[in-house]
Amino acid sequence: MLSRACFALAFAACASAFSQSIDPLLIVGNNVGDNLKTFRINPNGTLTGIGTFAAGDGPQTISLSPDGRFLAVGHGTASVTTEELRIYEVNPDGTLTQRLLTLVPDSPLDVLWVNNNALAVTKTGAPAHVQMFHWNPAVGTLTSIGTYSTGGFNSSLATTGQFLYANDTNQSLIRAFRVNPDNTLQLVEAQSTSPLFAVNVHTSPDGQFLYGAGGISGDGRRILGYRILSDGSLDPTNPPEFTSPGQSPKNFAITEDGTRLFAGHGTDATIQSFTVNTATGVITSTGFSYDVGLQGTLGETAILGSYLFATDNSSAIDGRTGVISLRINVDGSLTELGLFPSDGGRPDYLAVWPGIPEPAGLALVASGLLLAFRRR
Numbered sequence: 001m002l003s004r005a006c007f008a009l010a011f012a013a014c015a016s017a018f019s020q021s022i023d024p025l026l027i028v029g030n031n032v033g034d035n036l037k038t039f040r041i042n043p044n045g046t047l048t049g050i051g052t053f054a055a056g057d058g059p060q061t062i063s064l065s066p067d068g069r070f071l072a073v074g075h076g077t078a079s080v081t082t083e084e085l086r087i088y089e090v091n092p093d094g095t096l097t098q099r100l101l102t103l104v105p106d107s108p109l110d111v112l113w114v115n116n117n118a119l120a121v122t123k124t125g126a127p128a129h130v131q132m133f134h135w136n137p138a139v140g141t142l143t144s145i146g147t148y149s150t151g152g153f154n155s156s157l158a159t160t161g162q163f164l165y166a167n168d169t170n171q172s173l174i175r176a177f178r179v180n181p182d183n184t185l186q187l188v189e190a191q192s193t194s195p196l197f198a199v200n201v202h203t204s205p206d207g208q209f210l211y212g213a214g215g216i217s218g219d220g221r222r223i224l225g226y227r228i229l230s231d232g233s234l235d236p237t238n239p240p241e242f243t244s245p246g247q248s249p250k251n252f253a254i255t256e257d258g259t260r261l262f263a264g265h266g267t268d269a270t271i272q273s274f275t276v277n278t279a280t281g282v283i284t285s286t287g288f289s290y291d292v293g294l295q296g297t298l299g300e301t302a303i304l305g306s307y308l309f310a311t312d313n314s315s316a317i318d319g320r321t322g323v324i325s326l327r328i329n330v331d332g333s334l335t336e337l338g339l340f341p342s343d344g345g346r347p348d349y350l351a352v353w354p355g356i357p358e359p360a361g362l363a364l365v366a367s368g369l370l371l372a373f374r375r376r
Contacts, residue, residue, distance in 0.1 A: 020068040021094040024355040025050075026302070026309055027071060028323055029059040033344020036062070036073070038094045041352070045307040045325050047340040050094040056084035056101070064090070064351040065113040066161075070137065071096065071351065072119055074108030081106055085121065087135070087142065090353070099140045104131065109155040114164060118145070118183040120157055122166070128154035130166055132183055148185045150175055156200045160207035163188070163232035167212070169197040174212060176232045188232040196222050196241070202252040203228070209281040210234060213249040213263065214241070223249050223263060225281050237281040245285055246270040253301040253308060260332055262301060262308055269298040271310060273332040286332035293318050299348035308334060311347045322347060 024041035035055050039047040060076040068090060075084040085108060087100040105123040112120045119133045119142065132145040152170025159165070164177040164185060172194040177185040198212030207228060214222030221244045225237035246265035253262045254276070261274040261283050269292040274283040292298040292312050299311030308326045315321040322341045326334040 019089050019091060020356060021090055021353055022092050022356050023094060024304060025068075025090070025094050025353040026304070026323065027062065027064065027096075027351045027353075028311060028342045028347050029055065029062045029073065029349035030342050030344025030346060031058055031060055031313070031348045032346035033342070034059065035344045036071075036088075036096060037342050037344060037347075038096060039323065039340065040094055041304060041307070041355075045327055045337045047323060047325055047338070049340070049343070051096075052343045053088070053096040053098075056086060059349065061108060061110050062349045062351050063111045063113050063119075064353060065116050067116045068353040069116070070099070070113075070135070072111045072113065072121075074104070074111040074121065076107050076109070079106055083107055085111065085142075087140075089137075099137075100142055102142055105129075110157045112157040112159055112164075114159050114179055114183065115161055118179070120159070120164060122150070122154050122157060124153060124155055126152045126170065128152060128168065130154065130157065130164070130177075130185070132185060134183060145182070146184050148177065148187070151190075156198070158201040158203045158210060160203050160228065162207070163228065165201050165203070165210060165234075167198045167201050169199060169215075172197045174198055174201060174210075174226075174234065176234060178232050189234070191226070191234040193224055196224060198224055200249075200251045202254070204254055204258050204276070204281075205256050206258055206278075208258075208278075209237070209276075211252055211261065211283075213251060215250055215266070216248050220248050220267065221246070223283065225283065227281055239282070242274075242283050243285075244272050245287075245289065246272045250298075251300055253303045255303055255328065256305070260328065262303070262334075264298050264301045264310065266298070267295055269293055269295055271298065271301060271308070271326075271334065273334065275332065288331065288333040290326060290334040290336070292324070293320065299346075300350045302350040302352045303328070304352040304354060307337075309350055309352065311342070311350060312339065313346045313348050323350070 082103040088096040150166040151168035176188040199215035200213040212224035226234035247267035273288040325337040
């Protein structure tokens with residue numbers, strides 16, 4: 001049987017035959033460093049750096065396609081008209097190759113692959129909208145499909161694949177859209193979150209629930225919960241909102257089995273741990289948390305298997321910055337496994353990929369080698 005080491009020998013021969021990282025992969029966007037760094041996720045949850053790759057000025061959102069082949073990166077600068085959008089191909093060894101540089105309206109605070117060929121991009125400022133694009137990987141082109149109003153201020157998107165959700169903090173709404181077969185959008189409803197607003201929206205892995213991070217609205221400890229109905233509309237959970245022990249909930253990561261939710265917070269920079277009732281969507285604090293440190297230094301969080309990854313975006317006070325790896329324990333507590341340098345200023349944005357199971361990876365290498373030799 002071939003070992004993992006054999007993959008490296010095969011990359012040069014078959015890299016053109018397929019893409020996606022064979023090994024589990026973590027990608028971090030460095031907002032001030034203007035670059036991206038990729039890491040191999042080791043079986044014990046530690047990270048091994050692969051390489052750093054240039055991005056445009058101020059990368060502020062990243063999204064990995066469901067098949068792990070392409071990374072979309074939105075940027076934010078002083079421009080008030082347009083911003084860069086870049087798409088990178090993920091190579092089998094975890095390196096990145098830029099495939100497209102284009103411009104989109106200011107400012108894309110979120111980009112999200114709805115499926116492997118459809119990319120949603122926000123125009124955040126009033127009036128806000130989400131623009132749908134068709135991605136053609138064969139020729140590396142991005143073609144606009146349509147533009148859809150998202151109200152006053154849209155900074156976050158979430159999807160189940162069948163439905164797309166967009167927050168609106170100005171009007172205290174979450175808009176639900178149906179994704180049609182041609183990847184156009186059809187408005188289903190605008191769900192009121194008043195008197196709160198959601199600074200971030202996130203769907204559960206099974207597509208049954210949506211959660212909204214209340215930020216500083218209300219008492220600054222609010223998390224909103226909704227059941228996603230068959231038509232994509234939102235039905236508030238019972239109760240419709242939850243109290244977090246942390247201050248200013250701002251983002252979420254949910255385990256693949258849907259039983260644990262981790263909420264990142266802005267004011268106290270903590271990651272709070274919750275159990276999830278998978279039948280009702282109700283979340284309950286476990287009482288466990290992890291403190292990143294200074295206010296505002298916690299960036300995004302992401303989960304792969306039994307590990308949670310988070311960015312510490314500033315070395316102020318404690319001298320620490322980079323990607324933190326944490327083991328998720330059975331009781332919901334978190335154990336730090338290490339802090340790994342991101343090789344760029346203000347690491348904030350994360351994407352993870354589980355890798356290709358070894359038998360499938362071996363088959364890909366074998367087919368790639370065969371194709372490479374046939375081309376000689």
